[in-house]
Amino acid sequence: MSAEDRVYNVLFLCTGNSARSILGEAILNHVGQGRFRAFSAGSTPKGAVHPMTLETLDKVGLPTEGLRSKAWDEFAVPSAPKMDFIFTVCDNAAGETCPIWPGQPMNAHWGIEDPAAVHGPEFKQRAAFEDALRYLRNRIGAFINLPLASIDRMALNSKLEGIGAMDGTTTRSSNVA
Helix, strand or coil: CHHCCCCEEEEEEEEECCCCCHHHHHHHHHHCCCEEEEEEEEEECCCCCHHHHHHHHHHHHCCCCCCCCCCCCHCCCCCCCCEEEEEEHHHHHHCCCCCCCCCEEEECCCCCCCCCCCCCCHHHHHHHHHHHHHHHHHHHHHCCCCCCCCHHHHHHHHHHHHCCCCCCCCCCCCCCC
């Protein structure tokens, strides 16, 4: 298999694994065109995907089958898929001590406001989920267009951090374990 044919494993992390990380998983699995396999997990998962996450994905025609809220420990065991990239999408997860990931994956923080934390009228909640989806789509679009097979690790790290600073970011920090 050539470097261009390689499938990259990507893990989206958040604290609750009910909204942003699930959105990232669903988007990348759809737009990654077989070049990427996306997963999501949380440090303290809610145990269920937020209903508006599923509604938002359904609304734009993205598959939701198999999406579930799960602990990041599933991906830190030797039998788990080896991750190439890990993106934290919430500031809490970025500040936590992560497990030791097999294979030394590239890490970046892509912080986005938590749509599940928005209270008030339903239209405001829906707008927050749509914003999170849009921000993640933009970041994932930039990511999948990087020349992964030909870029060195230092340049790639810089590009990943730049993607994390795109519109909608919650922080400029990129301290990911």
